[in-house]
Amino acid sequence: MRDIPPLNALRVFESVARLKSFSKAAEELHVSQSAVSRQISLLETYLEVQFFHRDRAGIRLTEVGQQYFDGIRPAFERIVIATRGLTAQVDDEPLRIRVYSTFAARWLMHRLPKMQKAHPDLRIRITTAVAPVDFGAEKVDASIQLGRGEWEGLDSQFLFSDEMRPVCKPKLIAGMPTGRKPEDVLKHRLIHSYYRKQDWPEWMASAGLEYSIEEDPFMLPSSLLAYQAAQDGLGIAMAQTRMVEQELRAGTLVYFCEHTLTRDLGYYLVTQPDSPRESKLTLFRQWLVEQIG
Known part of the structure; x- marks a missing residue:
């Protein structure tokens, strides 16, 4: 006998028997009534009985x-209890967010x-990395990444654009006339970031200047x-404007000139579709958008 x-x-049979209705079972299982009937016929044929x-x-x-x-029925009830227990355990874990270290710190x-x-029950665990997120290999619920919003098979929520402008210590521009031009940065030491090597060349090109590192x-x-080197007076750094908001408000950094480059890239919250943590991800996503707005 086939065991x-x-x-x-079998799942369809349990639903029909419990609800005593093909139509209600179809609604519960999100399938058509004819699909329910086919599954019941399949099971009856397989077991050679009429249910x-x-x-x-x-x-x-x-x-x-x-x-x-x-x-x-007891087996299905045990499955329900075990699933609820697992779901409760998963829901109680912190939301795991993966970000760039600069984004996290600044x-x-x-x-x-x-x-x-605002959300005392929403706990967050932050990890940092530069490489693109791999949800299949990493225990991560969401990642904040720089890109164009084109991650195949993933959902992405636009946060803000990648906007760049040179910053320096206020003392560096003391005594200099207002209305400084982009080419005036060449009179000073330029501070480069290893993972953003193209920031200075791209900003220069957008200002019509020829420049190579x-x-x-x-x-x-x-x-x-x-950014810290710029604060310490070691030169001019190319800043992502969103990352130096606190220093600009505090006056420890200032913009060297007005020229700003907004690239065709942006920061996105990247998540898996139909994530089991979707309720908490929704809260985190809404909070991020509120902070940006």
Whole structure:
């Protein structure tokens, strides 16, 4: 005797027997009523029995159908209990967000206390990396990434554009006339970030200036260090304007000139479709958009 019938058909049978209706089972399972009927016929043919009496009043279980339903119902109930327990455990875990270190330190971290106040049950665990996210290989619920919003098979929420403008210590421009031009940056040391090597060349090109990175540039491992070097008076750094908002408000950094480059790239919140953490991701997504707005 074959011990395990087709599981999809078995699931359909459990739903029909429990609800005592083909139409209600179809609604619960999000399939057509004819699909439910096909699965029941498949199961009856497979087991060589008849599970339901069909008449004008509706359907009712045969004696063997009732016996079979009584036998499998506890198994389905245990599955429901186990699934609810697992879901509750997953829901209780922190939301795992993967970001660039500069984004975390300069934009996200100092805003998190506001989020904790607004959503005390929403816990966040931050990890940092530069490489594109791989949801299949990493235990991550969402990633904030720079790009054009084109990640195949993933959902993306636009946050803000990649806008660049040179910044420096206020003392560096003390005594200089207002209305400084882009070419005036060439009179000073330019601070480069290793992972954003093209920022200076692209900004220069957008200002109509010819420029190539010198043979031995003042290159630092990250934008975080580049901004710090500018604060310490070591030169001019090319800043992502959203990442230096606190320093500009505090006056520890100032814009060197007015010229700004907005690239055709932006920061996006990238997630998997139909994530089991979708309810918490929705809260986090809405909070991010509120902060940006």
